[in-house]
Amino acid sequence: MTNTYLWNPAARRWQTGNSVKSDDRGLSYGDGLFETLRLKPDGTCPLWHWHRQRLVQGLVALDFPINALALIDEAIEQAPRQGTAAKLVITRGTGPRGYLPPAEPQLTVIWQLFTAPDWAHNRCPEGFDCQFSDIRLSQQPLLAGIKHLNRLEQVLCRQRMPDGHQEAIMLDQDDWVIEGCMSNIFLMEGQKIITPDLSRCGVNGVIRRWLINQTSVTEASVSAERLLKSDAVLMTNSLNGVIHVRSVGSRRYDHNPEIRELQRSLQELFV
Amino acid sequence: MTNTYLWNPAARRWQTGNSVKSDDRGLSYGDGLFETLRLKPDGTCPLWHWHRQRLVQGLVALDFPINALALIDEAIEQAPRQGTAAKLVITRGTGPRGYLPPAEPQLTVIWQLFTAPDWAHNRCPEGFDCQFSDIRLSQQPLLAGIKHLNRLEQVLCRQRMPDGHQEAIMLDQDDWVIEGCMSNIFLMEGQKIITPDLSRCGVNGVIRRWLINQTSVTEASVSAERLLKSDAVLMTNSLNGVIHVRSVGSRRYDHNPEIRELQRSLQELFV
Structure with a gap:
C-alpha cells in the first residue's frame, strides 16, 4: 500500500x-x-x-x-x-x-x-548470501556519492542476482569493491572496520554515514581479495539497516558481537 | 508545438x-x-x-x-x-x-x-564552434552505443557549454574523444574519414550509421591531439543532419566539398 x-x-x-x-x-x-x-x-x-x-x-x-x-x-x-x-x-x-x-x-x-519492511536482521537472521556481480560500475567522480536517477547499472545488477541471494557485490571497472546493488559494504579486519572509498562511483548511503560517525571506520580502496580475506562483512541500507553477510560465493563469514551491537543501536533510533 | x-x-x-x-x-x-x-x-x-x-x-x-x-x-x-x-x-x-x-x-x-528544426547547415552555414568539455564520459561497455534514459553526463555537459557554442566534444575517462554532447563526431585525414570507437561509451547515432554505410569510415581510438591535427571535422545527429565543425577551441577547420556532398545526400532522403 x-x-x-x-x-x-x-x-x-x-x-x-x-x-x-x-x-x-x-x-x-x-x-x-x-x-x-x-x-x-x-x-x-x-x-x-x-x-x-x-x-x-x-x-x-x-x-x-x-x-x-x-x-x-x-x-x-x-x-x-x-x-x-x-x-x-x-x-x-x-x-x-x-x-x-x-x-x-x-x-x-x-x-x-x-510500510517499511522489518529490519533485515529480523527478516533474515542468518545474514545475506551474495556473490560478486559481473556488472561493473562505471567511474564518474562528478556523480559519485549522490543518489541520482541514473540507476541502470543497479537494474542490470539486480536482474542478474541469483535466486536465494539478497544482495550482490559490485566492483568498478578497475576491479575495486565499491558497494552492494542496494547497500553499502563494510569489512572487519580484527577490530578494524573498512569501507570502500566512493570518490569515483557508488552511493554514499545514509546508514554508511551514520556508521562512520558512530564508530571508527577507514575509507580505503578495497580489492576483492582483501574482502575475501577479511574476518567479517556487513552491509547497510536505510530500510534493511545493518546486516551481517553470511557468504560471498563459497567464502563464509561468522556473525559477531560488533555487528549485533550496531544493529541494536541503529534500531534504537527508530523506536 | x-x-x-x-x-x-x-x-x-x-x-x-x-x-x-x-x-x-x-x-x-x-x-x-x-x-x-x-x-x-x-x-x-x-x-x-x-x-x-x-x-x-x-x-x-x-x-x-x-x-x-x-x-x-x-x-x-x-x-x-x-x-x-x-x-x-x-x-x-x-x-x-x-x-x-x-x-x-x-x-x-x-x-x-x-516540427523539426531546419538542417543545421542551413541554420548555421558557417558551421559549429565548440571546445572540449570538461565533463568526461564514464565507461560502461554494457550500455555503450544504445540510447538509454540515463543521460546526466549529457545534461552536465550541455549546462557547461559556453554561449555561442553549438556543441561540445566529450572525452572519456581515459582521454579518448568519443562524441559531441548530442552528436557523433568524424574527422577527415586527407580523404580518410575516422570516427571514434564506441565500444566503451557513447551513443551510436542513426546518422553515424547511415554515414558509415554510405561511405568508407574507419572506427578507431581518437585522441584529442589527433582530432586537432585532422584536416576537417564534422558532427552528425538526427535533427541537425551533417554539420561542419568550424572550430574546436582556437583550432579552425575549413569546410570542404565532401561534407557538402554528405549534407546533400542526407537531405535528399527527406524530401
Whole structure:
C-alpha cells in the first residue's frame, strides 16, 4: 500500500497525485535525485540530516537552482507521515526537448509513503548470501556519492542476482569493491572496520554515514581479495539497516558481537 | 508545438495523453530507451531501420521482455505522423519499489510529434564552434552505443557549454574523444574519414550509421591531439543532419566539398 503525493509549489502544499508529465526531465534524462527514508512510528525521520546532506550534495552536483533546498525543506516540513517509510523524488521538472535545463526550472517533488519492511536482521537472521556481480560500475567522480536517477547499472545488477541471494557485490571497472546493488559494504579486519572509498562511483548511503560517525571506520580502496580475506562483512541500507553477510560465493563469514551491537543501536533510533 | 500520445496496449492504439505514473521505472531509474526521428513531409521516416536496430540493441542490453519489439513495431505502424519530427520513449513501465523489474512489465510507450528544426547547415552555414568539455564520459561497455534514459553526463555537459557554442566534444575517462554532447563526431585525414570507437561509451547515432554505410569510415581510438591535427571535422545527429565543425577551441577547420556532398545526400532522403 503506497500513498503518493506531489508538491504544489504555488499552493505550497502536498496534493494527492500519482502522475507526472511525460516531458519531465526525471523521465527524459534521469535529471533528479531520490532518497528512501525509514520513519519512526511517530512519523519523524531520525536520520533526516544525513538524507538532507546528500540531497544538498546532489543539488550542487546537478546544478539545481539555488532555491531548491528551501523548497525541499518546506515540503519535508509539511510532508504527510502516515507510514513507516517514504521515498522522496526530486526532478528538474518539465522542460523543452534537449539536454539544456530551463533557466528557471519548476521542480517536481514526489513523496511516496509506504510500510517499511522489518529490519533485515529480523527478516533474515542468518545474514545475506551474495556473490560478486559481473556488472561493473562505471567511474564518474562528478556523480559519485549522490543518489541520482541514473540507476541502470543497479537494474542490470539486480536482474542478474541469483535466486536465494539478497544482495550482490559490485566492483568498478578497475576491479575495486565499491558497494552492494542496494547497500553499502563494510569489512572487519580484527577490530578494524573498512569501507570502500566512493570518490569515483557508488552511493554514499545514509546508514554508511551514520556508521562512520558512530564508530571508527577507514575509507580505503578495497580489492576483492582483501574482502575475501577479511574476518567479517556487513552491509547497510536505510530500510534493511545493518546486516551481517553470511557468504560471498563459497567464502563464509561468522556473525559477531560488533555487528549485533550496531544493529541494536541503529534500531534504537527508530523506536 | 508538441503533440503527445501514449500507447494503449490493451486497446492496441495511441491515445492523446501527456502523463505517466510517478512510479514509472523510466522516472525512478532511467529504465528505458528513446529515439529522436526526423520525418519526411509525408510522415515516413527514411532511417527508421537504423532507429529500430538501435532499439533492438537497447532492448537486449536492458533485458526487456521478448514481446517488446512486436509491441513497438505495432505502435510505430499506427503512430500519428502530423509533424516533421518525433521522439519515441519506451520505458519498462511501472513497478514496485526496488531495482528488480516486474516479471511481466507493461511497457510505457510515448510518442511526441513536433516540427523539426531546419538542417543545421542551413541554420548555421558557417558551421559549429565548440571546445572540449570538461565533463568526461564514464565507461560502461554494457550500455555503450544504445540510447538509454540515463543521460546526466549529457545534461552536465550541455549546462557547461559556453554561449555561442553549438556543441561540445566529450572525452572519456581515459582521454579518448568519443562524441559531441548530442552528436557523433568524424574527422577527415586527407580523404580518410575516422570516427571514434564506441565500444566503451557513447551513443551510436542513426546518422553515424547511415554515414558509415554510405561511405568508407574507419572506427578507431581518437585522441584529442589527433582530432586537432585532422584536416576537417564534422558532427552528425538526427535533427541537425551533417554539420561542419568550424572550430574546436582556437583550432579552425575549413569546410570542404565532401561534407557538402554528405549534407546533400542526407537531405535528399527527406524530401
